[in-house]
Amino acid sequence: MKVKELVEKLNLKVLSGESGLDREIEGCYVSDLLSDVMGNAEMGNVWVTLQTHKNVMAIASLKELACVILVKNQQAAEDTLEQSNEEGIPFLSTTMQTFETAGKIYELLK
């Protein structure tokens, strides 16, 4: 599945990184602990988190994740969005909380 299909199906808001909407999704990782994501997320994963600062983008880039979904309508910091645009890794937001978001993604990807 491509990021843009996920955006449509879950009605996500695209905050930045539009050029990456064609990125291919493989799996999902849900965590707010950065070292946990660094150690365990896989390339192509969707990352669901409530962290919004710039290190989220650094990790998304280093791990080559497909996109980041910020839950509970969180807004990302301006510098985070800038880097997301530069690197084409989309930051998306949802009004749902983590449990619902992960549940819906699980249904779509299982």
Added chain:
Amino acid sequence: MHQEYTVIEGDFVNAGKASSSVKKTLKQLNVSPQIVKRVVVALYEAEVNAIAHAYGGTVSVDIEADKITMVVADKGPGIPDIALAMQEGYSTARPEVRDMGFGAGMGLPNMQKNVDKLNVTSEVGVGTTVEMEVNFA
């Protein structure tokens, strides 16, 4: 090939810059993606520790034909008990650092899991040096 980077205490905005630059270099050198992934995880964690727990430091990277050596040396409080610090879940991260999602106590274990050689030396009140090697084959 030798590269050096400086990391600054509390400068979380730039955490990962060295790792990102090393990643680019290794890709240009056609090092296998599997190896690059491991290098990136380990170096990022060492970089963040120098920023979060110490007063900044230097990252020196040497790339040879068959391996990469990374040395992250900081000036800082040092680690009183290295064996304890290596345990997954052990962390002394400050509350504001934890709020950012650091402080799981997984950084040193991530380094250990991803490198072929890890050597941590530390002197309390002086600083910590983390030396890591990853073989290319």
